[in-house]
Amino acid sequence: MRDQQAHSGPAERRLSTKEAAALLGVKPETVYAYVSRGQLSSRRTPGGRGSTFDAAEVEALARRNRRYGGVGPGSGGELSVRTGITLIEEDRYYFRGVDATELAARHSYEEVAEWLWTGRLSPGATLTAPESSVAVARRAVDALPGHTGPTDRLRVAVVAAAVADPLRFDLSPDAVLGTARILIPTLVGALPPVPYGGHRAPDRGPIAHRLWARLSGRPADEASLRVLDTALALLADHDLAASTLAVRVAASARAHAYAAVSAGLGVIEGPLHGAASGLAHRLLLEVLDRGSAGPVIAEELRDGRRIPGLGHRLYTGEDPRARALFALLEELPDAAPALAAARDVVATTARHAPLHANVDLALAVLTASCGMPSTAGETIFAVARTAGWIAHALEEYGERPLRMRPSGQYTGPRPPKPLPEP
Numbered sequence: 001m002r003d004q005q006a007h008s009g010p011a012e013r014r015l016s017t018k019e020a021a022a023l024l025g026v027k028p029e030t031v032y033a034y035v036s037r038g039q040l041s042s043r044r045t046p047g048g049r050g051s052t053f054d055a056a057e058v059e060a061l062a063r064r065n066r067r068y069g070g071v072g073p074g075s076g077g078e079l080s081v082r083t084g085i086t087l088i089e090e091d092r093y094y095f096r097g098v099d100a101t102e103l104a105a106r107h108s109y110e111e112v113a114e115w116l117w118t119g120r121l122s123p124g125a126t127l128t129a130p131e132s133s134v135a136v137a138r139r140a141v142d143a144l145p146g147h148t149g150p151t152d153r154l155r156v157a158v159v160a161a162a163v164a165d166p167l168r169f170d171l172s173p174d175a176v177l178g179t180a181r182i183l184i185p186t187l188v189g190a191l192p193p194v195p196y197g198g199h200r201a202p203d204r205g206p207i208a209h210r211l212w213a214r215l216s217g218r219p220a221d222e223a224s225l226r227v228l229d230t231a232l233a234l235l236a237d238h239d240l241a242a243s244t245l246a247v248r249v250a251a252s253a254r255a256h257a258y259a260a261v262s263a264g265l266g267v268i269e270g271p272l273h274g275a276a277s278g279l280a281h282r283l284l285l286e287v288l289d290r291g292s293a294g295p296v297i298a299e300e301l302r303d304g305r306r307i308p309g310l311g312h313r314l315y316t317g318e319d320p321r322a323r324a325l326f327a328l329l330e331e332l333p334d335a336a337p338a339l340a341a342a343r344d345v346v347a348t349t350a351r352h353a354p355l356h357a358n359v360d361l362a363l364a365v366l367t368a369s370c371g372m373p374s375t376a377g378e379t380i381f382a383v384a385r386t387a388g389w390i391a392h393a394l395e396e397y398g399e400r401p402l403r404m405r406p407s408g409q410y411t412g413p414r415p416p417k418p419l420p421e422p
Contacts, residue, residue, distance in 0.1 A: 013054075015052060015055050024058065039409070040053055041053070085239075085391050093321075096115060100233075100237075104234045107233065109207050110206065128185055137160040137186050137187070137190035140159070149269070150376075150382065151274070176393065180257065180386075184383065187382075188211050193213050194214060212225060218371045232384040235359065239314075247389040252396050264389045274381040277381065278378055280377075281364040288368075297348045309342070309360045326339070335370075338364070
């Protein structure tokens with residue numbers, strides 16, 4: 001026995017899964033996410049149950065996580081960050097502890113935005129911007145080519161608004177809140193209006209009213225405006241989506257609020273994020289044109305494409321945002337054909353995979369039935385999510401600077417290597 005101990009060196013201290021989880025401050029199943037990412041090694045206990053982990057290795061990982069403000073893999077091995085803004089669980093989501101769908105049903109987008117920013121309800125809240133701020137952003141956007149996409153217009157508007165604000169580097173909560181309350185109406189006001197009946201697009205009133213005139217050439221009725229306003233409120237935040245993570249990284253580096261929003265806009269137009277509703281919009285139009293979802297879905301699957309508007313990695317059932325919007329869309333007579341097409345898409349695809357509708361499909365029904373272009377959903381998404389981005393930036397400014405700095409898992413050749421010959 002002494003010879004074996006001398007050969008193998010001092011016995012290392014090992015921890016059970018439960019002990020390792022307690023030390024790391026995570027759930028036991030999360031420990032295996034660290035293993036899958038190569039951050040921990042495990043060993044099966046001979047003749048025993050479960051795995052054990054080297055105590056020194058676990059302690060080093062725990063120190064590193066503390067160093068970066070609690071950043072570590074979530075239950076699926078992804079990045080996780082402490083936040084008090086949005087919780088998603090059991091096919092529901094909550095804004096600061098309040099059911100988000102109920103909040104959106106009873107309060108305007110502006111009121112939901114204030115709730116996200118301050119944790120206080122502000123009945124009758126409005127968002128207004130100085131004419132000078134809107135004028136600067138509008139001139140910049142008007143100089144773009146006619147084919148410019150909505151997210152590009154919004155990015156340019158953000159940059160123009162930032163340049164016009166000499167106080168943008170003030171990161172105090174009051175200053176950032178002031179920026180938020182000006183930036184959202186500036187973004188909407190900078191978008192080119194869609195002319196209809198000689199009416200001028202409003203620059204005052206609820207954000208949904210102002211935005212409608214930039215998306216549709218049809219006059220809006222109260223029911224349609226209610227759907228748009230609810231969509232904005234429902235989409236205001238959704239935890240650490242890709243664009244929101246980009247915003248928090250920028251805020252962690254102490255970029256000002258305009259720059260943080262620009263980071264979010266740089267991510268949101270991806271086809272797997274804010275632009276997904278445009279794909280669903282075009283799919284619905286094709287289903288309406290051909291009279292049935294069957295041949296359309298068949299072609300999508302044959303070409304190896306995923307069906308847009310279906311499934312969500314955070315919900316096992318129907319996306320609660322889609323469910324809330326579909327209920328409101330049923331009250332719009334003009335939405336009936338697009339709603340029927342959406343249901344046909346869900347039912348047809350269910351034969352291949354049990355996927356539920358997500359918010360992109362609901363947005364597509366809204367945009368397709370209200371005379372809006374396929375890019376309208378992306379615009380709605382970006383304007384809505386700006387509220388959440390500001391909320392996350394505010395939260396991140398209160399954390400340790402540069403905590404959003406995970407370490408890479410280097411997979412290249414081990415150094416040192418000789419200098420390559422020219």
